Amino acid sequence: MFTGLVRALGHLERCTGGVRVRLETSGALGAIALGDSIAVDGICLTVAECLPAGDGGVAGFRADVSEETLRRSALAQRAAAGSRVNLEPALRLADRLGGHLVSGHVDGLGVVREIRREAGSWRLGLAWRDPSFGRYICSKASVAVDGISLTVAGCEPDGGAFWIAVIPHTWASTTLTDRREGDAVNLEADLLAKYAERLLADRLKGAETSAGEGDLSAGWLAEHGWGS
Known part of the structure; x- marks a missing residue:
């Protein structure tokens, strides 16, 4: 989960099976560890390899990318062009929510x-x-x-x-x-x-189903002798 507040910028490049992101400033994202989730232009990616910097820090990371992610996003084009990307580490429970809740799953x-x-x-x-x-x-x-x-x-x-x-x-x-x-x-x-839409859709579908199974209505009452 993320907040949509960009913490650093990086440069994107394509590699076998995924992408590499090189930070503009070493250490700009803080400590990066294998398995961390990082939003890259709004796409939640998992660190599969840390790229070491000359000072002993981390210069960037490599991430695997699925075909679904490539299909839904602009990641492939930007990797081919070596574009700059927005970066944000995953939200910690103690962090301030300065933006809004962002899942990192591009629609x-x-x-x-x-x-x-x-x-x-x-x-x-x-x-x-x-x-x-x-x-x-x-x-x-x-x-x-x-x-x-x-x-x-x-x-x-x-x-x-x-x-x-x-x-x-x-x-x-x-x-x-x-x-x-x-x-x-x-x-x-x-x-x-999106969650509200799903919940309301399920409820409306349930209401339509129950209406066909003898929901209380004027027609149902007349059919069963009320008002005659």
Whole structure:
């Protein structure tokens, strides 16, 4: 589990069976150990090998990557290009939750539709490639963009396209400065919204089933002689 608050930046490269991430600054993520979970552009990856630094510290790590992860995210393209990536270590129970709950499981890709400098922020316009995910988007909702916890400033009625006001600190300390219109981004919708949807769907399905099995209604009462 993560919070969407980027702690460090790294450079991504493809390797056999997975990816390597080299930190821009050694030790920027703190201690890294084999088996640790680290969010790489919003994707939860497991450290399979630590890459030693010359000073005895850790210069980066290697992680295995599944085909499912490659299919759902922009990881393969960014690894091929040697792109910079946002990094965040897993949340500890004693940590502050400064962003929102992020699972590190990317729902799908989005496309950058607009980047505009405003008086005190940057306006970032995005759209889901699969517009059905728009049902999780509403004004002031939380969304993870390349692993960054951001707040929706506004959206189209179906939520398929939306925009975000990004403060200068977030803009300068993440890979958002690398993004251009037309670029793909990893998107994860609010975890709580997805759980709520599942619970409500199951409840509504149960209600429909029970309604067909003699639920109390005016029709049922009339059928059994009430009111005659």
